[in-house]
Amino acid sequence: MKRRELRARAVQAVYQMDVGQVLASDAVNHVLDGADAELGDGQRDFVKGLVEGVAVNTEMLDDMIAKNVTGWRLDRIAKVDLAVLRLALYELMFEPETDVATIMDEAVELAKEYSTEESGRFINGALAKLLPAVEVRRAEEE
Template sequence: MRRHDLRAKAVQAIYQIEVGKSSAQEAVRHVFEDEESATDADRTYVARLVEGTVAALPEIDGILKERVQGWRLDRIARVDLAILRLAVFELLYEWDVDVATIADEAVELAKQYSTEESGRFVNGVLSRVIPLAHERRAAARS
């Protein structure tokens, strides 16, 4: 599967965890139930994204609270929040993926699964997170 599709699966699992109170493992298993073309590597990648996002949730939500202007996290659409949480996790911890790619993917997922306005909203929030991602990536390289 393409990375875009795998990110979509991760967003679905993160959403399911938030709304359905599933465990990360249950949510990942559920999003792959009818996906016969998924490989073990696909499942492992999505599990890493979902489990990493869940593990870093206090940090991620703290970062989002500081950068979401005029919104409380509990007022953001659950789909948009799942997309933002995944993107922030990737920005902070998935350094093999380029920052611009992560942001572009998040905006596309918001447009695909939410609304056109959500794409702009997600882009605006991530534009305020990206400087932190660049700082952390630079510090890790030094």
């Protein structure tokens, strides 16, 4: 399974955690149910790591989104878009081995695929506003 599909599954799990109030482990199991034959080495762990990372850091991620995406309250952002934003922001913050451009491109494409064409533009703009804060946080962590 390609990374794009793995990220799509992670977004679905993050969405389930938010909307269905389910645990990260249950959401991962649900979105990967029946996919074991398609999963290569470490791919289940990749999805699980992303989803659990978002779950553990949701408060911090939401705080960063609220402070940097001006004009949008979290409760006004579509749930799918919020799931995409949380996942992309988590990757930007905690997965430094993944290229920033790759994370942003994947997030935009996921938003277009699972939400609306306008969502792609929104996600791109929101992540662009978040990048300076991400760079500050990354520098503080080093």
